Amino acid sequence: MSHNRYGALLWSLGKVVQTPEVMRVYISSFWEKEYQNKEAEKLFDLEKNDLLADLKGLPRGSAIRKVNEFVKRARRCKVHALICDTLRSKFGFFSKVKKNLYSFEKKQEQLLQEMASIFQQVSTKHNVPLGDFPNPQKFAQIIKNWEIWKFPQLKPQQISAIDEMLERGIPRLLEKIELKDDTATGAKLNWNPFNSENVDDEDGMEGIGIRWVISQQQKEIYDEKFFKLELSDGKAPGAQVKQIMLQTGLGNQVLGKVWGLADLDKDGLMNSEEFALCIFLLEEVKNGKALPDKLPEDYIPPSFRKKQKDQKKNPFDINI
Structure with a gap:
């Protein structure tokens, strides 16, 4: 019977809370008195312990989410660099010397129309998943305002530095994220020197960590x-x-x-x-x-x- 009610509750919540993930609902009793229904005592205790464990894990989970977001942005940065360098290379050697500006503009117009195909080329050549790429139409709309043939050449060591960070630096960072009880140890979990609450005036960084009012x-x-x-x-x-x-x-x-x-x-x-x-x-x-x-x-x-x-x-x- 309780399973039927639990399923009905999740069904009703799914219509209100529009999220792709299945919501976790904790079924327990949080008053200090004894349970009136002893048959549900074991279930209530297990659910209560799960909730408390999840609450204690929030600082660590928050830190991991921040790292994941940083990784996602780093991968996008790498993809954008590869796209821009590929586009620049399409102009050939003559992009470094003076040439008819009209021919450059015509070439750029052609490249913008082939953006989806170029993304596929970059993905295949550099073994980068297409999921890391931006929307080709929006990217073309934005980059059309720049003269692509004037972009600086991408250096191999720049991409190598990003790969080194993703393959070695991030795993080392994740190893340092430990699950600790802040109230028990008195330690400051997830302390960030760029957070406005943690920055001293003498660091010359006051206010940098304040969230921008524009979302x-x-x-x-x-x-x-x-x-x-x-x-x-x-x-x-x-x-x-x-x-x-x-x-x-x-x-x-x-x-x-x-x-x-x-x-x-x-x-x-x-x-x-x-x-x-x-x-x-x-x-x-x-x-x-x-x-x-x-x-x-x-x-x-x-x-x-x-x-x-x-x-x-x-x-x-x-x-x-």
């Missing part, structure tokens, strides 16, 4: 808009971003303040992080939130938190 999902949505713009060296000109900002219907005074906050390096251009911050601030204003006079720490992208520069240009400035 990964939001960033991907903003990137879809950003990479449709005419980019130069990975940055969008102020005139194009201005047109997107004007579509909000907000006044120039508000838009000018948003630009001043989002243009972090004050160069009159926006990279993908600055653009994401700009759109995020615009959405907050439209939702009724007031703009800050100075960006809070968690609003600043981690890559910019140590790179504040002098102001140069604001396309909403009335003097422009």
Whole structure:
């Protein structure tokens, strides 16, 4: 009977919690009194012990998930490097000397249309699983904004360094992740020097570990808009971003303040992080939130938190 109820409970939860994994449900009693139903005592005790063991294993599980995420990003980095080097090599020797720019552009246009086939070539040649590759259409949409023939040549030792890290460094790191009882030993599990709670001011890293207010999902949505713009060296000109900002219907005074906050390096251009911050601030204003006079720490992208520069240009400035 209890198995039927357990199955019914999982069936009902499956309609509410949309996850591919089967959810674990712990069946027990957590009050201090004795069990009224002695027949279920053994089951309740086993389930309770499982739950407590899983709770104690959360720090270790969290550390392993972080390592797995790092491995996934490292593999993607390797694949991107191999793709870019393969694309560059398609231009041949003449990519190093002056040649008709029109012929280069035509060649690049041809390569972009054959991106899926090129991915297959890279996968076969370097024995890399296709699951590590990005979406070929999205990749082509992004890389079209760069002159591929100018990419630097990939050095074999760079790929060897990634392979060395994946094959030897990561296993050694996993060996150091031990299951310990933090309350019993008093040790700090999963201490991270880049976490804002663990960093001392004297290290010169204060604030680096604060999570960015823009989530990964939001960033991907903003990137879809950003990479449709005419980019130069990975940055969008102020005139194009201005047109997107004007579509909000907000006044120039508000838009000018948003630009001043989002243009972090004050160069009159926006990279993908600055653009994401700009759109995020615009959405907050439209939702009724007031703009800050100075960006809070968690609003600043981690890559910019140590790179504040002098102001140069604001396309909403009335003097422009």
